[in-house]
Amino acid sequence: MQRKVNVWTSIDWLTVTIYLILVIAGWLNIYAAVFDEEHKSILDISQSYGKQLIWIFAAFAIAIIILIIDSEFYSFFAYVVYGLLILLLISVLTMGKEVNGARSWFEIGSLRLQPAEFTKFATNLAVAKYLSTFHLKTYRIRTLIVVGILMIVPVGLIILQNDTGSALVYAAFIFVLYREGLSVGVLIVGFLLAVLFVLTLIASKISVLIGLLILGFLLFGIFRQRLREFIVAISIYVGLTIVLWILNEIFNYKTSMYNIYVASIVLSSIVYIVHIYKKKIAIGFWILGTLFISIGFTFSVDYFFNNVLEQHQQERISELLGVQSDPLGAGYNVNQSKIAIGSGGFFGKGFLQGTQTKYNFVPEQSTDFIFCTVGEEWGFLGTTFVIILFVFFLLRLIMLAERQRSTFSRVYGYGVVAIFFFHIVINIGMTIGLAPVIGIPLPFFSYGGSSLWAFTFLLFIFLRLDASRLELLR
Amino acid sequence: MKSFIEKKIVIGAIIVLIAFIYILRLFYLQVIDTKYKYSADNNVLRYETQYPARGLIYDRYGELMVFNEAAYDLMVIPRQINNLDTLDLCNVLKISIQDFREKLYKAKVYSRYKPSLFVKQLSNEDYAILQEKLHKYSGFFVQTRTLRAYLQKTAAHVLGYVGEVDDKIVSEKPYYKSGDYIGISGIEKSYEEILRGQKGVKIFMVDVHNRIKGSFANGELDTIPIVGKNIHLTISAKLQLLGEKLMNKKTGSIVAIEPSTGEILALVSSPSYDPNLLVGRVRSENYSKLNKDSIKPLFNRALMAKYPPGSIFKIVESLIGLEYGVINPNTGFACNKSLVNCHNHPTATNLTMAIQHSCNPYYFMVYNRIIQQGVSTNRFKDSEIGVARWSKSVKEFGLGQLLDIDLPGMKKGRIPDVDFYNRWYGEGRWAFSTIYSNGIGQGEVEIVPLQMANFTSVIANKGYYYTPHLIKKIENTDTIPSKYLKKNKVNVKPEYFDLVTNAMELVVEAGTARRAKIKDIPVCGKTGTAENPQGEDHSVFIAFAPRENPKIAIAVYVENAGFGGTWAAPIASLMIEQYLTDSISRPDLEKYVIDYK
Numbered sequence A: 001m002q003r004k005v006n007v008w009t010s011i012d013w014l015t016v017t018i019y020l021i022l023v024i025a026g027w028l029n030i031y032a033a034v035f036d037e038e039h040k041s042i043l044d045i046s047q048s049y050g051k052q053l054i055w056i057f058a059a060f061a062i063a064i065i066i067l068i069i070d071s072e073f074y075s076f077f078a079y080v081v082y083g084l085l086i087l088l089l090i091s092v093l094t095m096g097k098e099v100n101g102a103r104s105w106f107e108i109g110s111l112r113l114q115p116a117e118f119t120k121f122a123t124n125l126a127v128a129k130y131l132s133t134f135h136l137k138t139y140r141i142r143t144l145i146v147v148g149i150l151m152i153v154p155v156g157l158i159i160l161q162n163d164t165g166s167a168l169v170y171a172a173f174i175f176v177l178y179r180e181g182l183s184v185g186v187l188i189v190g191f192l193l194a195v196l197f198v199l200t201l202i203a204s205k206i207s208v209l210i211g212l213l214i215l216g217f218l219l220f221g222i223f224r225q226r227l228r229e230f231i232v233a234i235s236i237y238v239g240l241t242i243v244l245w246i247l248n249e250i251f252n253y254k255t256s257m258y259n260i261y262v263a264s265i266v267l268s269s270i271v272y273i274v275h276i277y278k279k280k281i282a283i284g285f286w287i288l289g290t291l292f293i294s295i296g297f298t299f300s301v302d303y304f305f306n307n308v309l310e311q312h313q314q315e316r317i318s319e320l321l322g323v324q325s326d327p328l329g330a331g332y333n334v335n336q337s338k339i340a341i342g343s344g345g346f347f348g349k350g351f352l353q354g355t356q357t358k359y360n361f362v363p364e365q366s367t368d369f370i371f372c373t374v375g376e377e378w379g380f381l382g383t384t385f386v387i388i389l390f391v392f393f394l395l396r397l398i399m400l401a402e403r404q405r406s407t408f409s410r411v412y413g414y415g416v417v418a419i420f421f422f423h424i425v426i427n428i429g430m431t432i433g434l435a436p437v438i439g440i441p442l443p444f445f446s447y448g449g450s451s452l453w454a455f456t457f458l459l460f461i462f463l464r465l466d467a468s469r470l471e472l473l474r
Numbered sequence B: 001m002k003s004f005i006e007k008k009i010v011i012g013a014i015i016v017l018i019a020f021i022y023i024l025r026l027f028y029l030q031v032i033d034t035k036y037k038y039s040a041d042n043n044v045l046r047y048e049t050q051y052p053a054r055g056l057i058y059d060r061y062g063e064l065m066v067f068n069e070a071a072y073d074l075m076v077i078p079r080q081i082n083n084l085d086t087l088d089l090c091n092v093l094k095i096s097i098q099d100f101r102e103k104l105y106k107a108k109v110y111s112r113y114k115p116s117l118f119v120k121q122l123s124n125e126d127y128a129i130l131q132e133k134l135h136k137y138s139g140f141f142v143q144t145r146t147l148r149a150y151l152q153k154t155a156a157h158v159l160g161y162v163g164e165v166d167d168k169i170v171s172e173k174p175y176y177k178s179g180d181y182i183g184i185s186g187i188e189k190s191y192e193e194i195l196r197g198q199k200g201v202k203i204f205m206v207d208v209h210n211r212i213k214g215s216f217a218n219g220e221l222d223t224i225p226i227v228g229k230n231i232h233l234t235i236s237a238k239l240q241l242l243g244e245k246l247m248n249k250k251t252g253s254i255v256a257i258e259p260s261t262g263e264i265l266a267l268v269s270s271p272s273y274d275p276n277l278l279v280g281r282v283r284s285e286n287y288s289k290l291n292k293d294s295i296k297p298l299f300n301r302a303l304m305a306k307y308p309p310g311s312i313f314k315i316v317e318s319l320i321g322l323e324y325g326v327i328n329p330n331t332g333f334a335c336n337k338s339l340v341n342c343h344n345h346p347t348a349t350n351l352t353m354a355i356q357h358s359c360n361p362y363y364f365m366v367y368n369r370i371i372q373q374g375v376s377t378n379r380f381k382d383s384e385i386g387v388a389r390w391s392k393s394v395k396e397f398g399l400g401q402l403l404d405i406d407l408p409g410m411k412k413g414r415i416p417d418v419d420f421y422n423r424w425y426g427e428g429r430w431a432f433s434t435i436y437s438n439g440i441g442q443g444e445v446e447i448v449p450l451q452m453a454n455f456t457s458v459i460a461n462k463g464y465y466y467t468p469h470l471i472k473k474i475e476n477t478d479t480i481p482s483k484y485l486k487k488n489k490v491n492v493k494p495e496y497f498d499l500v501t502n503a504m505e506l507v508v509e510a511g512t513a514r515r516a517k518i519k520d521i522p523v524c525g526k527t528g529t530a531e532n533p534q535g536e537d538h539s540v541f542i543a544f545a546p547r548e549n550p551k552i553a554i555a556v557y558v559e560n561a562g563f564g565g566t567w568a569a570p571i572a573s574l575m576i577e578q579y580l581t582d583s584i585s586r587p588d589l590e591k592y593v594i595d596y597k
């Protein structure tokens, strides 16, 4: 049974309408953000708003082409598209142009393309294709490993390009996995690890370590309810620490206190394990195991932060966590962003009347920090409107994803939701000081052809799949 | 696992929850919090960059060399100009209306919203008058800056200068904004990030009458500038000054190094210029004057001038010859002037005598043995093998190498290798007979003065050097870059250095450099007279002292001054004496050198 539907009647026009509103609102705000009295015409293509208009028309053309192509194409060629984009990522590393420390751009004449933007929809296609394989169980470790590899390849290449912001987007796929059967525990563990991550960065490694230990002892005490065991356990640990400290002083090894704490954890754990094993205390294993995993995590976060992340990335993360406020660095941008948004008040200063956004973020005013212009010129009314519009957009996409008959279309749909959600949350969050400044664009608003086109690809492939959802079961 | 809530509801709820949190946050920022509401009373915000004082520069004994003086820049924000009495402002600033319009146009082109520099470095008097009337000129304000000032007119090439950033720097380094200063050459460039500190920003609310209504948001969003760190150089200001005096009317260079650390004690390039010429308003005008000057005062000869080393290179050949075992301390060669010309001297029956009398035919033979060791029967091939090995050995001494000194712009010089000659003559078309002049430091060998001084350090240390550097201490830190703490070893046995050192002592005691002798201080040296096809020969001298535990190694190069013993040797001698005894016992010699010709 196979019948072709007419794309133009079965496409979800509501989503298309929201898309159009967002794109046009974005364009007007770019105009306002870089408004220049010398170049008043909004159509002036020497200015970024003029260029953006060209990108917008090109995006419309892309959308139409996507809709014309048969919906089976996307499923059939999912891996091919993925492979091509990976090749592009590799070649941009060697032949790309370096802009602001990131080698992630192809320059063709005056046009700059960023392959990392397009890899998002390609990876989404590949993941959807894989998860829709017949008889596949999402909760199997093997499945997760394959999905992990599908994501690690582009993530690794993007990090090599020095564009960590774009790489972090892939974390959003956890929602897709959750929807496809991963247990709710995954979400919770993810959340807890995030908290521990933040704590490691804010507080010193040593205090996190001590905190974890205390927590471990407390849990042990609560579950076992035996005061004597509890006191003995603590005494073993404290005693070992003191012995190690004295040894260190006597032999003058000059080891840090931190190493002493870790060493006594390891040594005392051996005693505990023996005890737990003898008495067969199941809960003890769980507590000890969790403790070890947490300590390992703390270690690796600390290592990652200090040895892997670049100076500017460290500063950006630290900034959000309030670890340090670098005068004219990242903290300065967020302060200016808050001033711009805050000064907008309830009704805003009016279209083109904003001044803050015009003189503070030269490099990022029309890209990463475009939401400031919305806040300054349109006030609380404007920002709320944009947020509600985005929420409406996302909920509509969830609805569309749920009504798919094929796993492929549903997984792809949730991927679209997850990617958009991540961008929106991080981008708006960073302008109001609630998320780290990791420099990813606000969908449809931020200036730039690559991101607009990539988001158009992402969305319209889904709309195309949705339009023919009744054609056949995949 | 069965969940009692549908997953789509969970995901939807998370989205709505975060949106709700964001809207609450926005409500707080935009409606409740009054901190950001400056525009209600028609106020505007003015961002004043707080420039930190640039770090001071001291010499090795803590004597101040570079400090700061206040300067005042008039800034403008075109958009905030309101009811301006242009004529009045022009009178205060002493500029024409035409000039005023041009400046304002430039500022508008840059940005209507951001402050631009309008008039830089107002005099104190102009600043006083302007301050009185500033409230009438909305959109204009004064920003305090600092300019470099120098206690002595010395060490211009070492210190370098500071100037405004250009568009290229602004686009590459986000820290710098148009109108900021940056170290452009010398130490000011090498240690820019340490010296500059970190800018701060103060945000003021300003009313329509250009009156400051107070700091914005109680200064919570201001950032405090961090003062630049002071640094101490390895230079001795006194020695440097003497060196510049001794090079009076001469062209060339003096480099003095402490061998045991690689610290540069003096780095003179002559002719030089007054560092005050490249400060402030007059900088660009003076710069182009200096740049056009035919004697090239901006050219740092100590690092950039490539010279034939002349006879001092015989020391290198001696050491390499001994190490290769192609000669021994008792090797003698006749002074055969048909090989290469020479002066009259007793026949060199051993190596010491050859160095003492600087015999050219002797080194023709030594170099011959180094290059043609008979490894191959084909003499072209044999020379190729010889040159490859020789070139590698010479480079170990830091010659023909970029030494990683903390000054920008050093040149490599040239120690020719096989590739070079193959490109120069073609493969298989050159042999020892083509390149023998290298043996006496002529030919294709070219060395910069810093390398000569560093090479002298290697002899003084009997086989190693620390990369020459100028940084002694950065305030509030206890270490200097680790690259300056690393020993660079040379593959020559210490006893060969002893032999060469003996000979070099004889050169000063009873050889070609008797003018370098200092009472009670054993000086070891070697003269050189580098042939110059363009004119008079160059005068060269390297030396270190005292013989045991040397404290100073020095290289002096005087262009077109003839025989090395005549000018270069006395200059080095006076420098050594000044550094070791802090006095000069031979004022006549000093006067003779300064008066020159």
Ligand SMILES: [Zn+2]
Residues within 6 Å of the ligand: B335, B336, B342, B343, B345, B358, B359, B360, B361, B362
């Ligand atoms: Zn001779």
